[in-house]
Amino acid sequence: MSDVLALAGATVVRGDTTLLDDVDWEVEEGQRWVVLGPNGAGKTTLLQLAAARMHPTSGVVGILGEVLGAVDVFDLRPRIGLSSAVLAERIPNGEKVEDVVVTASWGVVGRWRETYEDLDHGRARDLLDALGVAHLGQRAFGTLSEGERKRVQIARALMTDPELMLLDEPTAGLDLGGREDLVGRLGEIAADLEAPAVVMVTHHVEEIPPNFTDVLLLREGHVVAQGPIELTLTEANLSETFGLDLALEQHGQRWSSRARV
Numbered sequence: 454m455s456d457v458l459a460l461a462g463a464t465v466v467r468g469d470t471t472l473l474d475d476v477d478w479e480v481e482e483g484q485r486w487v488v489l490g491p492n493g494a495g496k497t498t499l500l501q502l503a504a505a506r507m508h509p510t511s512g513v514v515g516i517l518g519e520v521l522g523a524v525d526v527f528d529l530r531p532r533i534g535l536s537s538a539v540l541a542e543r544i545p546n547g548e549k550v551e552d553v554v555v556t557a558s559w560g561v562v563g564r565w566r567e568t569y570e571d572l573d574h575g576r577a578r579d580l581l582d583a584l585g586v587a588h589l590g591q592r593a594f595g596t597l598s599e600g601e602r603k604r605v606q607i608a609r610a611l612m613t614d615p616e617l618m619l620l621d622e623p624t625a626g627l628d629l630g631g632r633e634d635l636v637g638r639l640g641e642i643a644a645d646l647e648a649p650a651v652v653m654v655t656h657h658v659e660e661i662p663p664n665f666t667d668v669l670l671l672r673e674g675h676v677v678a679q680g681p682i683e684l685t686l687t688e689a690n691l692s693e694t695f696g697l698d699l700a701l702e703q704h705g706q707r708w709s710s711r712a713r714v
């Protein structure tokens with residue numbers, strides 16, 4: 454298996470603050486990772502490195518066989534599907550949902566648009582359907598609920614058929630039904646052998662979808678533990694990560710946690 458991500462001693466410093474400290478991390482093809490940690494742990498910073506949207510202050514970040522600093526990031530980014538709140542804010546409210554998805558492929562492939570436009574729209578509709586929002590294709594993005602927007606963003610991130618999929622808090626802000634539905638769909642993507650390597654950031658073990666393989670636990674820029682979920686997601690590691698005495702329960706391929714009283 455080849456490395457999709459290979460970080461060695463990756464450190465990010467801003468002013469007096471160390472956002473990420475000496476992170477070693479490898480993600481291989483076929484793996485589905487959860488990055489878990491409290492507010493301010495450095496999760497989004499780690500995802501920004503993995504998305505080729507930030508360079509480390511020191512250390513090495515390898516992405517899809519290229520090394521940040523020695524590659525044109527504009528060649529690399531189209532190979533990475535990213536879904537994040539920051540990117541979503543840049544989508545014009547008036548843009549039609551189907552176009553939000555289709556335009557992910559524009560500028561990515563230097564081909565004659567008219568020939569492929571129908572194919573692109575067909576793919577966009579299929580992806581919206583897979584995320585359960587096919588009926589919203591003609592609506593303006595700005596009129597969607599938070600949960601609907603999240604699904605459209607994920608469809609957009611998949612549009613370019615990426616080799617690496619990065620999801621920053623995909624289920625944040627969803628109600629219970631919306632969360633459970635999206636967690637299920639992410640679990641289906643994770644089970645798909647054709648799907649790219651996936652890294653998903655979350656604050657909550659309840660949001661870990663089925664079929665995810667590995668977890669990286671982050672606290673104050675440090676890796677507390679990383680590895681296969683079944684071995685690494687323990688009460689001790691989770692408690693250390695959140696600085697709380699936590700009870701952890703496994704329910705099949707899902708998890709829940711609460712503070713011990």
Ligand SMILES: Nc1ncnc2c1ncn2[C@@H]1O[C@H](COP(=O)(O)OP(=O)(O)OP(=O)(O)O)[C@@H](O)[C@H]1O
Nearest residue numbers: 467468470472490491492493494495496497498499
């Ligand atoms: N440019 C910056 N200068 C100084 N500190 C920064 C800068 N950018 C981020 N930080 C700080 O770095 C820490 C890590 O931020 P990051 O967004 O990566 O955390 P996170 O784990 O994603 O948090 P959250 O769960 O709240 O989204 C935070 O304490 C944040 O305030």
